Structures are given as structure tokens and as C-alpha cells.
Amino acid sequence: MQIVTLKKNTLIRHFIFLLILAIGFGTVVISQNTHTETAEVKLYYVDAQMLRLIPVKTQIPQMSTQKMAQRVVDELVEGYDDNPKIRRIIPNVKHGIKVKVLDRIAYVDIKQELADKHPDGRDLELLTVYSIVNSLTGLDGIVNVRFTIDGKRQKDFKGYIDMRETFIPDYFI
Structure with a gap:
């Protein structure tokens, strides 16, 4: 038993x-996989004296060229206010810049509100344009940049640079 x-x-x-x-x-x-692949990009910000562009390496999520281009521009608008060596020059206007990529050209549409809030001056206009151009053309799949304001091609942005041109990067600005 x-x-x-x-x-x-x-x-x-x-x-x-x-x-x-x-x-x-x-x-x-x-479980959610929180690890996403990232890509290193160079964002071109204005130096503290607002005289030239400084490349700043950063990581953004790896996505389509279209989404990465929009992310790059959003990062430029947000800026790094905690870094004393660089300044944000693009006014922070909600949805102020939209980017579309087609045939290796980034089409950048700027809201008129953002253009109106941008500081005046030839040099500041030049720095802003090439901050965007140099940052976007650093992405695979983008070689040129074209600008519109509120969806229309304009003669100029703030009165100095011919915005009807197709821009290529200029790393000496």
C-alpha cells in the first residue's frame, strides 16, 4: 500500500x-523589437556666429529616401538648442517644410508663414538654403534640390537667392 x-x-x-x-x-x-536600423546622416547647421555651415553627424531611423528626407528637414527645423557651437536658423513652424523625392530630386515646399518668419539678409538666406540642400543631398538617392513656396515656384525666398534654380550641394558655405 x-x-x-x-x-x-x-x-x-x-x-x-x-x-x-x-x-x-x-x-x-x-515583445516588440525596439531595435531599428539607423543610418548616419550629416545635418548642416549654422555656426554660433551665423557665418558658415557646420556638419553634425547624427543617427536617424533607416527608412525610404522619401521618409528620411522629411526626417532630415524636420531635424534641421528642430535644431540642437543645447549645443552652443551651432544655431537653428530655420523658424520652427509646424509642418513648415514638406519634402517629396522624385527622380533623385528633392522637392522642398516651404510654407509662406515660415518664409515670413525667417530673418532677413542675403547671408542668412544663403545659409538656410544650403543647410537644407547639403543635408538632403547627403542622402542616398538625392542629388539635386528644388524649392517652392506654398507649392509655387518663386523668384526668391527673401529677396536674394533665385529659387527657380535646381540646387546642388556647396560644402564651402
Whole structure:
């Protein structure tokens, strides 16, 4: 009788152990993979004296060229206010700049509101345009940049640079 009880207890323990294992392995665990691939890009910001552009390397999520181009411009608008060596020159206007990429050209549409809030001056206009151009052409798949304001080609941005041109990067600004 004692042997039967011992076998019964052992059998019950094994059954409970197997039941716990079955429940444990039967549980579905859903975890989100927070690791996304990133790409290193150079964003061109204005130096603290607002005289030239300084490249700043940063990581952004790897996505389509279209999405990366928009992300680059958004990063330029947000700026790095905590870095004393660089300044944000593009006014922070919500959805102030939209980018579309087609046939290796980035089409940058600037809201009139952003243009109106931009500081005046030939040099500041030049720095702003090439901050965008140099940053975007650093992405694979973009070699030129064209600008519009509120969806229309304009003669100039703030009165100095001919915005009807197709821009290529200029890393000496």
C-alpha cells in the first residue's frame, strides 16, 4: 500500500510539473523589437556666429529616401538648442517644410508663414538654403534640390537667392 501511495505521489508531482511546463510553454509572449536600423546622416547647421555651415553627424531611423528626407528637414527645423557651437536658423513652424523625392530630386515646399518668419539678409538666406540642400543631398538617392513656396515656384525666398534654380550641394558655405 505504501509503494502504491509513493508511486501515486510521484505520479502526481510529475503531472503537476508537466502541467506547469505546458502552461509556461503554452503562454505566448509578445515583445516588440525596439531595435531599428539607423543610418548616419550629416545635418548642416549654422555656426554660433551665423557665418558658415557646420556638419553634425547624427543617427536617424533607416527608412525610404522619401521618409528620411522629411526626417532630415524636420531635424534641421528642430535644431540642437543645447549645443552652443551651432544655431537653428530655420523658424520652427509646424509642418513648415514638406519634402517629396522624385527622380533623385528633392522637392522642398516651404510654407509662406515660415518664409515670413525667417530673418532677413542675403547671408542668412544663403545659409538656410544650403543647410537644407547639403543635408538632403547627403542622402542616398538625392542629388539635386528644388524649392517652392506654398507649392509655387518663386523668384526668391527673401529677396536674394533665385529659387527657380535646381540646387546642388556647396560644402564651402
